Amino acid sequence: MRATVDRAGLDPQGRLPKVQVRRVRKGDLAKVKDVFEQSFGDFLERQLGTRPRQAFNGAQYVHHRWLMEPWGCFVAEEDNAKIVGAALAVTWGTLGLVGPVAVLTHYHNQTIAQQLMRAVQDFFDENKATLHGAVTYPTSSKHLALYHKFGYKPKSLTAVMSRALDRAGVRGAVVKPPVAKGTLTVRRFSSLEETKKKAALARIHRITNGVCRGLELAKEVEIVEGLALGDTLLLERGAELVGFAIYHAPGVSEAPTGSLYVKYLAIDPRQRKVEHLEQAVSAIEELAQEQGFQRVILPVYLRYWIAYSTLVKCGYQVDFTMVRMQKGKPEDYEDAADLVLDDWR
Numbered sequence: 001m002r003a004t005v006d007r008a009g010l011d012p013q014g015r016l017p018k019v020q021v022r023r024v025r026k027g028d029l030a031k032v033k034d035v036f037e038q039s040f041g042d043f044l045e046r047q048l049g050t051r052p053r054q055a056f057n058g059a060q061y062v063h064h065r066w067l068m069e070p071w072g073c074f075v076a077e078e079d080n081a082k083i084v085g086a087a088l089a090v091t092w093g094t095l096g097l098v099g100p101v102a103v104l105t106h107y108h109n110q111t112i113a114q115q116l117m118r119a120v121q122d123f124f125d126e127n128k129a130t131l132h133g134a135v136t137y138p139t140s141s142k143h144l145a146l147y148h149k150f151g152y153k154p155k156s157l158t159a160v161m162s163r164a165l166d167r168a169g170v171r172g173a174v175v176k177p178p179v180a181k182g183t184l185t186v187r188r189f190s191s192l193e194e195t196k197k198k199a200a201l202a203r204i205h206r207i208t209n210g211v212c213r214g215l216e217l218a219k220e221v222e223i224v225e226g227l228a229l230g231d232t233l234l235l236e237r238g239a240e241l242v243g244f245a246i247y248h249a250p251g252v253s254e255a256p257t258g259s260l261y262v263k264y265l266a267i268d269p270r271q272r273k274v275e276h277l278e279q280a281v282s283a284i285e286e287l288a289q290e291q292g293f294q295r296v297i298l299p300v301y302l303r304y305w306i307a308y309s310t311l312v313k314c315g316y317q318v319d320f321t322m323v324r325m326q327k328g329k330p331e332d333y334e335d336a337a338d339l340v341l342d343d344w345r
């Protein structure tokens, strides 16, 4: 049975509107952003009882994602005139990620999200993504139902964690674990000579491929640099890449106002040492402090239990949790000892 909804989307004769799904065009970008802000704002207001001023605290998803993966971005349009829903998807090599997906509240329960999901599914198939993923709200039966229809199963929680930085540069009240000094050096991807970037991307791929076969983040690294959304830190020992972290700084990126946000961090599985993750976190915090941000946001999937425990030890607290939804193969690729921070939002 359909949930009761305000059917403002029906025409005067009570018929369902003619909604078509098509790819996002440049002229749609502002409208897609509005659709996300409004529909997530409505959802959060229903959940929290009060409407957040901004649904994503200033984080932006649309413009750079569309530039990075235009073929993976879809809108649902009513009568060729009004955008009433949107879905963004990206392929990280063999991993296809969908989200955000949203439909204006007045148009809910008219299968619009399912039409968008079908378009995303085709996009994943065309690009040979064998593992498909999303994150959603674990308390919402509707969200579970939607993903269930497309074969996604709930996995573990993703915790979005953060830590406030002390303005003076002192590390607050938290006593940080001692970090092995001098073992790793930190460089920024953007500081490399153009001729060295290809080799750096290949070394990054070697790490992600070790975490999950076929996982490839080159386009995330490149868009973050190309649009100056942030940068990628390279943690090196001599010529060897031990780990990397793609981060966003606030402005037009996925970082909320005032916070440095890590989208993806991995320590090479062949060199899994907690000290390396601690050192990476320290480097990110130092950078955030240098740039005058008040907070660092680090997402962690709780199957990576050692990574989560390390963040707790470093003074990070959970801001909120979401559940990872997944389908396809390899079903259980995660190694609990991998030192990975990744966000599938």
Ligand SMILES: CC(C)(COP(=O)(O)OP(=O)(O)OC[C@H]1O[C@@H](n2cnc3c(N)ncnc32)[C@H](O)[C@@H]1OP(=O)(O)O)[C@@H](O)C(=O)NCCC(=O)NCCS
Binding pocket: 001, 002, 003, 039, 040, 043, 099, 100, 101, 102, 103, 104, 107, 108, 109, 110, 111, 112, 113, 114, 115, 135, 136, 137, 141, 142, 143, 145, 146
């Ligand atoms: C989640 C969202 C995208 C769904 O959009 P939608 O267009 O209403 O979804 P659809 O109509 O395609 O599909 C919803 C299905 O869930 C069913 N459903 C609705 N409420 C339900 C409930 N409480 N329990 C179980 N199923 C439910 C509907 O009946 C429908 O299935 P049916 O077509 O077989 O009847 C929309 O609610 C939304 O934009 N929410 C706010 C933003 C958001 O949370 N995005 C998703 C983040 S992961």
